[in-house]
Amino acid sequence: MRIALDAMGGDYAPRSTVEGAIMAVQQMEIGVILVGEEKQLKEELTQFKTEGLAIEIEPAAEWVEMDEVATSALKKRRSSIRIAAQLVREGRAQGLVSAGNTGATMAVAKIVMGALEGIDRPALAMVLPTPGDPSILLDVGANVDCKPHNLWQFGIIGHTFVNKILNIPNPKVGLLSIGEEESKGNELTRESYKLLKKTPINFTGNIEGRDVFSGKVDVIVCDGFVGNVLLKVSESIAETMAFLLKEELSRDFFSKIGYLISRRAYQNFKKRTDYAEYGGALLLGLNDICVICHGRSSPKAIKNAIGIAKDFYQSEVNQKISSQIAQFSKMHHFRKD
Amino acid sequence: MRIALDAMGGDYAPRSTVEGAIMAVQQMEIGVILVGEEKQLKEELTQFKTEGLAIEIEPAAEWVEMDEVATSALKKRRSSIRIAAQLVREGRAQGLVSAGNTGATMAVAKIVMGALEGIDRPALAMVLPTPGDPSILLDVGANVDCKPHNLWQFGIIGHTFVNKILNIPNPKVGLLSIGEEESKGNELTRESYKLLKKTPINFTGNIEGRDVFSGKVDVIVCDGFVGNVLLKVSESIAETMAFLLKEELSRDFFSKIGYLISRRAYQNFKKRTDYAEYGGALLLGLNDICVICHGRSSPKAIKNAIGIAKDFYQSEVNQKISSQIAQFSKMHHFRKD
Numbered sequence: 197m198r199i200a201l202d203a204m205g206g207d208y209a210p211r212s213t214v215e216g217a218i219m220a221v222q223q224m225e226i227g228v229i230l231v232g233e234e235k236q237l238k239e240e241l242t243q244f245k246t247e248g249l250a251i252e253i254e255p256a257a258e259w260v261e262m263d264e265v266a267t268s269a270l271k272k273r274r275s276s277i278r279i280a281a282q283l284v285r286e287g288r289a290q291g292l293v294s295a296g297n298t299g300a301t302m303a304v305a306k307i308v309m310g311a312l313e314g315i316d317r318p319a320l321a322m323v324l325p326t327p328g329d330p331s332i333l334l335d336v337g338a339n340v341d342c343k344p345h346n347l348w349q350f351g352i353i354g355h356t357f358v359n360k361i362l363n364i365p366n367p368k369v370g371l372l373s374i375g376e377e378e379s380k381g382n383e384l385t386r387e388s389y390k391l392l393k394k395t396p397i398n399f400t401g402n403i404e405g406r407d408v409f410s411g412k413v414d415v416i417v418c419d420g421f422v423g424n425v426l427l428k429v430s431e432s433i434a435e436t437m438a439f440l441l442k443e444e445l446s447r448d449f450f451s452k453i454g455y456l457i458s459r460r461a462y463q464n465f466k467k468r469t470d471y472a473e474y475g476g477a478l479l480l481g482l483n484d485i486c487v488i489c490h491g492r493s494s495p496k497a498i499k500n501a502i503g504i505a506k507d508f509y510q511s512e513v514n515q516k517i518s519s520q521i522a523q524f525s526k527m528h529h530f531r532k533d
Numbered sequence: 534m535r536i537a538l539d540a541m542g543g544d545y546a547p548r549s550t551v552e553g554a555i556m557a558v559q560q561m562e563i564g565v566i567l568v569g570e571e572k573q574l575k576e577e578l579t580q581f582k583t584e585g586l587a588i589e590i591e592p593a594a595e596w597v598e599m600d601e602v603a604t605s606a607l608k609k610r611r612s613s614i615r616i617a618a619q620l621v622r623e624g625r626a627q628g629l630v631s632a633g634n635t636g637a638t639m640a641v642a643k644i645v646m647g648a649l650e651g652i653d654r655p656a657l658a659m660v661l662p663t664p665g666d667p668s669i670l671l672d673v674g675a676n677v678d679c680k681p682h683n684l685w686q687f688g689i690i691g692h693t694f695v696n697k698i699l700n701i702p703n704p705k706v707g708l709l710s711i712g713e714e715e716s717k718g719n720e721l722t723r724e725s726y727k728l729l730k731k732t733p734i735n736f737t738g739n740i741e742g743r744d745v746f747s748g749k750v751d752v753i754v755c756d757g758f759v760g761n762v763l764l765k766v767s768e769s770i771a772e773t774m775a776f777l778l779k780e781e782l783s784r785d786f787f788s789k790i791g792y793l794i795s796r797r798a799y800q801n802f803k804k805r806t807d808y809a810e811y812g813g814a815l816l817l818g819l820n821d822i823c824v825i826c827h828g829r830s831s832p833k834a835i836k837n838a839i840g841i842a843k844d845f846y847q848s849e850v851n852q853k854i855s856s857q858i859a860q861f862s863k864m865h866h867f868r869k870d
Contacts, residue, residue: 420711422762429745430742
């Protein structure tokens with residue numbers, strides 16, 4: 197199998213993408229198609245011994261900038277991300293990996309690959325660090341205005357993903373709300389609760405903000421606006437705490453040592469909340485596989501993302517999601533207005 | 534002037550509330566009416582020299598438990614929180630302070646005191662720590678489903694509060710969203726943006742989750758669902774970081790010292806995000822003054838809350854909010870459906 201990599205996407209592309217691809221094909225049974233500006237890619241490849249490696253180049257004359265808006269990106273019909281997505285759609289590759297502009301990647305992937313049968317809105321899922329096994333949070337930004345049936349689908353998608361990819365039997369699915377009782381929350385969560393409750397997955401009810409990083413559930417369902425705010429707040433808290441720690445610990449010699457030592461812990465926390473380290477965020481609910489890495493991804497993070505895409509394909513998560521949605525949908529009468 | 538204190542509300546009530554009230558009347562020019570079970574309150578008061586102090590008792594035969602739901606609390610017509618709110622409404626006291634059940638306090642205050650002329654939904658506001666001056670975030674839980682005109686009103690309320698109480702001239706007001714451009718966000722924030730933009734306050738546009746604790750703006754506007762999730766996530770991150778820090782720093786002797794030293798910083802961060810330390814969260818947009826402390830409030834936190842209620846009354850914030858809402862409303866044609 198082969199992965200199409202948007203070799204032009206990412207803050208350090210194409211250097212980091214090419215190196216990540218080389219690492220992947222050397223270490224795993226996988227081929228990579230580098231999609232991008234041919235001359236640049238060839239030049240990067242000269243730095244490595246590529247003889248016999250399953251690496252190809254697919255030329256793309258243009259690419260999407262990291263700060264380009266999705267609407268403008270969609271107009272670039274020959275961009276590296278678009279061509280990479282098309283390679284997957286046409287079956288020449290089995291998964292897409294991009295460290296480029298997240299908004300543009302989502303928009304292109306949704307248009308080119310299309311949603312899985314039964315899925316109204318694909319969701320961006322992210323792996324969160326907890327004291328125990330990681331949890332996944334979805335949606336973290338693909339859908340800012342959701343209906344109850346969207347959140348219900350996110351729950352099934354998350355359940356299947358965690359079960360198949362993270363190998364957690366009967367994963368716990370929680371709905372992010374502002375109180376544990378079914379009656380707590382806003383209109384969206386209260387209605388979504390009713391749907392999830394009636395579905396034969398291990399839905400454990402509402403979870404509150406304080407439990408997001410606790411590992412209390414394996415899958416946390418929310419709309420993309422709340423999920424995105426939550427993620428970005430989490431990053432900023434780590435920074436504020438580092439600031440306060442510095443303020444607190446700049447008093448005397450021992451305090452300074454304490455600070456220097458504990459700075460590592462912040463860096464580790466940032467790493468654990470950074471999706472590059474986990475090999476990527478995933479756009480789930482598409483007909484094909486799309487792994488989105490952080491723009492700052494290192495070659496190792498790119499390699500990990502390629503590995504995730506491979507697992508994703510081989511575990512047949514999409515087929516399973518589709519069949520569960522079809523099966524569970526029969527139990528509900530949705531109002532999709 | 535006098536403050537009505539729900540002396541039965543809070544995890545350590547009536548001990549902490551009585552002691553906080555004593556501290557307040559000793560240190561400020563203020564009187565306090567302790568509302569609660571007469572016998573218990575008299576007994577607590579015997580521990581202090583109260584001669585000549587402006588402390589009174591208003592008997593209340595029942596009270597609301599910390600975990601009681603608001604609907605049940607509302608049925609207790611002779612509860613300490615209800616009687617305290619009525620004392621304020623009738624003009625026998627000039628502000629209400631409670632460390633009791635937040636949901637019940639909000640529900641009772643809204644019903645007994647009523648919303649200020651022109652305000653559709655009072656908002657719960659909280660002071661957030663930042664590296665510089667604190668910011669206020671509203672709403673943090675009073676309104677889980679908002680319309681654009683609600684968020685617009687929260688902006689004006691926050692602007693006036695910060696200007697009058699925190700003495701910040703021309704405070705910056707930001708709208709919490711998931712991108713800085715006007716076009717980013719969900720339907721609610723995009724519509725609210727249009728309203729705020731046309732209002733003669735210092736609206737600086739959207740702010741993202743990562744800026745919540747940065748002090749970039751003085752007032753952060755969001756709906757109560759998002760605000761509540763955000764606050765609770767913030768608390769949990771501090772705990773997760775403490776866990777990771779411990780894990781990271783339990784390796785050798787110096788690391789252990791580093792951990793012990795830096796634990797203070799976490800405790801300080803928790804304090805700074807804990808509204809007890811700031812003297813309370815505020816229910817803004819009511820006809821009267823309502824300060825809500827954390828259930829775990831110490832006597833000092835109760836005293837601070839009484840001080841905030843006093844400032845609030847003396848600075849005539851409510852009158853100013855009302856006049857600004859009246860003035861600015863003329864500029865808009867709201868759809869309040």
